[in-house]
C-alpha cells in the first residue's frame with residue numbers, strides 16, 4: 378500500500394493560481410428511451426437510477442469536505458468561508474471529486490462494453506491488456522516525444538490500447554473451446570506480458586517512476602487543469618448509451634447481430650475504440666483503477682439484466698459512486714495520510730468479485 | 743424467394759456442403775432432413791449469410807447475400823440457429839423486441855409493440871414475458887428465440903431444429919404455427935427436423951441431405967418411403983399410413 382502526504386492540498390503546499398473552475402459536475406442525466414411502457418423492469422430501472430443519482434450526489438458533497446486542507450462543513454457554517462477556502466474548493470476539491478466521478482463512470486462503462494464484445498462476463502480493460510498496453514504506449518511516447526502535448530500522448534497510448542485489445546479479441550476468436558474461464562485467463566496472460574514489456578522498457582529508459590504513476594490509480598495529484606481530459610470519457614460513455622442496442626446484440630453473438638442486419642464488425646470496432654480511449658484517458662490522468670469495470674457491470678447485470686439501453690446509465694452511476702466512495706475511504710482511513718484509490722479499489726473490488734464468484738455466476742449466459 | 747445455386751462449403755478438403763441447389767419461390771413449409779453432420783445447418787447458415795460461401799451463389803428475392811447490405815437482407819430473411827445466445831440475461835419481451843430491430847432500428851413504434859405481443863401470444867410466452875432468459879427452462883427459451891424470429895417478420899424464415907427441447911404439445915403448436923405462417927401470412931418457411939413424422943404431418947416439401955449433398959427433394963408422399971428413408975439414414979424403417987397420416991417408425 379502506498380501512503381503519501383496529500384500532495385495537492387497539504388496546508389503548506391502552494392496552490393497554483395488558476396482561474397476559477399467550473400461548477401460541480403453532475404453526470405449527464407441519461408434519457409431513458411426505454412422498452413415496453415410500464416413494464417416492471419423499466420419502473421425498477423428508473424427507481425434504481427434516481428436512487429443512484431441521489432447517492433452519488435451525497436458522496437460528491439462528502440468528497441468536497443474531506444481532506445487535509447482547512448475546509449469542512451464547520452467552516453462553511455461558521456462563516457469563515459473566505460477566498461482561500463473558495464480557491465481550495467475550486468482548484469482541488471471539486472476537480473478531484475469530478476475526476477473520481479468521471480473516471481469511475483467511464484471505466485465501468487468500458488468494462489461493460491468489453492464484456493459485451495467478448496461475450497464473457499469476467500473481463501475488463503485492465504485484465505485483457507488494454508490498460509497495460511495504454512501504459513506501454515505512454516512509456517514509448519515519453520521516450521520518443523517527451524514534449525508532446527498530453528492530448529497527443531493520450532491518443533498515442535489509446536492506439537496502443539487498441540492494438541492490445543484487438544490482439545486479445547483475435548486470440549479468443551481463435552480459441553477452440555470458448556470455455557468461460559479460458560477467455561479471462563488468456564486476457565490475464567496477455568495483460569501480464571504487456572505489463573512486463575512496459576516495465577522492461579521503462580526500466581531501460583529510467584521511466585519506472587512515471588510508469589508507477591500510470592499503473593497506480595491515485596487522485597491526490599488531481600488539480601484543476603489536470604483532469605479535464607476525463608470529460609471525453611463521459612462523452613464516450615454517452616456514445617455507448619446511444620449505440621446500446623447494437624452493443625447488446627453484439628453481446629448475443631455475431632450470428633444474431635448479422636441476422637438482425639447489424640454491421641457486427643463495425644460495432645465491435647466502435648466498441649474497441651471507446652474502450653481503448655477510456656483506458657488511455659484514465660491511465661494518463663489518474664492511473665489504472667482495477668476492478669471497477671468488472672464488479673460494477675456484473676452487479677448491475679445480475680440485478681437488471683443485459684439490456685444495454687437500460688443498464689448503461691446505471692453502470693455509469695454505480696461506477697462513479699464506487700470510485701468516489703473508495704477515494705473518500707482512502708482519504709479517511711489513515712488521516713491525514715492517504716491510501717491511493719487503486720489500492721482501496723484493489724481490496725474492495727476483489728472482495729466484491731469473490732462474492733460474485735462464490736454466488737456461482739456463470740461467465741456466459 | 744430463396745435460391746441456392748451449387749452452394750458449396752469446404753473445411754480443408756472436406757466438402758461439407760457439396761453443390762447444393764434449391765429454389766423456394768412460393769409460400770409453404772419445407773423440411774430439411776438428414777443424419778447428423780449431413781450439412782443441414784451449414785447450408786442454412788450460408789443462405790442466411792452467417793457463413794462465408796466457398797462456391798455457388800445464394801439469392802434472397804434476387805439479391806446476392808454476399809453483396810447486399812445487411813440491414814436490407816434483415817427485412818427479407820431471418821434464421822434461428824441450432825444454438826443461441828451467449829450473454830442472454832434479457833427478458834423474453836426485450837429479446838423479441840430486438841427482433842423488430844431491422845424495422846425500427848431500436849425506436850419501437852406501436853406497430854412494433856403489437857408484433858411483440860403477438861409473438862408472445864403465439865408462442866405461449868405471456869406468463870414469462872418479463873422473465874430473464876437465463877431463468878427459463880430450455881423449451882421456454884427456445885420458444886422465446888422463435889418468437890424473436892417471428893417478430894422479425896420476414897418473408898423467408900429459416901429454422902434450424904426449432905423443436906429442440908420442446909415437449910410434444912409445444913412441438914405440435916410450433917409446427918401448426920409454421921403452417922399458419924405459410925398459409926395465412928404467405929411465409930416461406932424452411933425448417934430442419936429430425937422427427938420425420940413432424941415433417942410428414944406439416945411440411946409441403948421435404949429435402950433430404952446426406953454427406954453434404956441434397957439427395958432427395960420432393961413432396962412428402964414421394965420422399966417418405968421405406969427405400970428413400972433407409973437410404974438416407976442407413977436404418978431400416980417402416981412407413982405406414984395411419985388414419986391417413988404418413989408415419990415412419992424405426993424397426994426395433
Ligand SMILES: Nc1ncnc2c1ncn2[C@@H]1O[C@H](COP(=O)(O)OP(=O)(O)OP(=O)(O)O)[C@@H](O)[C@H]1O
Pocket residue numbers: 753758776777778779780781782783784785824
Ligand atoms: N467449423 C468447422 N470446421 C470443420 N468442420 C466443420 C465445422 N463446422 C461443421 N463442420 C462439419 O461439417 C459437417 C456438417 O455440419 P452441420 O452442422 O451442417 O451438420 P448438420 O447436418 O446440421 O448436423 P446436425 O443434425 O448434427 O445438426 C459436419 O461433419 C461437421 O463436423
Ligand SMILES: [Mg+2]
Pocket residue numbers: 782783784824902
Ligand atoms: Mg445442425
